[in-house]
Amino acid sequence: APVLIGALDVAAEGDVTLAGRTRLYIDQTTEGAFAGTLTGGTTDSVIAKGGDATLTIATDLSAYPGDWAVYDGELVIDGLSGGCLAPDAAVETRAGGTLVFRSPTNLVFGGAISGDGVVRNEGPDTLTLTGAVSCGVQVAAGQTVILDGAAVEGTVTMAGEIHNEGTLVFNTPGTFRLRAPISGGGAVHVGTGASLLVDGGGLTDSQSLLLEGGTLLLNNGGALGFDDTMWVTTGVTRFVDDGQGGTILELTPNVANKRGAAYYREQVVATEPWVIDLTFRKGVSTTSPGDGFGVFFQNDPRGTNALPTGGWWQIVSPYSPSFGFQYYLMPGDCYLAWITNGVRATWVDNALFSQNQGAFNARMTFDGTKMVIDMQQGTKVYSMTNENAGAKLAELGTPAWLGIVGGTGGNYAQQFIDAFTFSYTGEAARSFTNALELTAGTASTIEPVSPLAEGLPLIVGDITVNEGASLTLQPAAGTDPDCVFLHLGDLIMRGDGTLAVAPGSAAAIVGDTWTFTPGAVLTLSGALTLPSTVMIVVDGPIPAGRMNLVDFRGATIANLDEVNFVLVGGDATDRVSLRGGWLYTTGSQGTFMMLR
Incomplete structure (x- = not known):
């Protein structure tokens, strides 16, 4: 069990000795500082700071081998008073928690800083972070924070908020995704090998951006990247290699009576005008293939874990509140249905489309009031319109989860979504209004x-x-x-x-x-x-x-x-x-x- 102590004094100078594998929780309800000595502890120990008040470290704690956590309030590492952590200490920050560095000289910290809290530099000089950083960042006016670590694999999502009034530099090779906009009036630099993915947010208009050999990946208009960095899967669904260096979604394997879904990691504004383009096809099939897929907006309490566990034929339950369209493709025919709260509302049955006629393409267009579904398979085309789609989407509440849901029954097949894009059609949603500056002698990219x-x-x-x-x-x-x-x-x-x-x-x-x-x-x-x-x-x-x-x-x-x-x-x-x-x-x- 963790050891819980109350707030440390305004100038606590005692000795603290930790046993192995200790979890020490400090409930800092009044401002205080620690200037004593800390001994003991092991690499699996954790010192966690809670409470809304500030706790300042004013002594050298670099010998402590364990981790740190900031759950609430500020944990200040005051280098002006001799305070420091181990240079590679791992720090977890949670929403409402802030790790603060003060240093009279340029400071390099190599520990990993994670979570949805923030790290802040109060200077007066530059803070360089060479460890893995995925939390939010705060940069005061006149201050600089440089992310300059080893190359990262995949995409690192900056989970916390970023507020920049000074200079924020991305020099770590790899892709950093902004979960929320960078606010403030500072300058953001993107160095060689670094990619800044602007997704569902951006930079405030007063923020300047300098490309210094890096890449700006823009996703402002929706156009959701279709891979496991941007989507989460549940049930039997997974992203797989297409054999040509790309990624496609295996919605269901070649197994009977299965359910699967993929959801975009961030909720979307379903009530704004948008367009969806997708391509579906069957894969390996042991029996006569079935049973198609659906595209839904939902605010089911299960969020991205929502999965129909009951019927898939003529019903998608439990799945509420939700609204979308089910493309139920069978071996030789289909039904095409509007689905409200998991229930098939209106539909058509025809033999235009099936699992056995090759790739199936659909465009779903929403103008803010009605939704039009345009479908094509080979030379066959068909369209359906729902004049009340705007009201149905408004009933969900905004924002909402966007998902691709699939299932199999007694007739089954491996089912793939080869391509899927979602784009807002309003110009403002697709605009990256910030001015960009290209640093002299560098080669940069926008993609x-x-x-x-x-x-x-x-x-x-x-x-x-x-x-x-x-x-x-x-x-x-x-x-x-x-x-x-x-x-x-x-x-x-x-x-x-x-x-x-x-x-x-x-x-x-x-x-x-x-x-x-x-x-x-x-x-x-x-x-x-x-x-x-x-x-x-x-x-x-x-x-x-x-x-x-x-x-x-x-x-x-x-x-x-x-x-x-x-x-x-x-x-x-x-x-x-x-x-x-x-x-x-x-x-x-x-x-x-x-x-x-």
């Missing part, structure tokens, strides 16, 4: 998390390019090559730089103001569309003669012949011209006077 619905590109803010910087616009695997997947805002060129669209894809620059420091050249490559009018601003005097601005020679501009480039400023003799794949200015050559 959607997964393929986007046609006509629903991600929208990115203005781009500032410093000398020698490059940015690659990389579509997600499976993106239609004819789909314009990304829109960029205005361009600010402070030095020579490159914007490249990956081969086999298309993007657009929609910002109509391009600003150049004199002498800066933008090199474009790949397939792009430009605004019909582009304002060219030179931030300084336009020199005499020719000054190159944009090299289009490696790019395919779909509408280049229709673009009007307009030079802003200069004098009456200054011109902007497009010739031979170059955009350039020609300044005044001086005044020729004939004297007689």
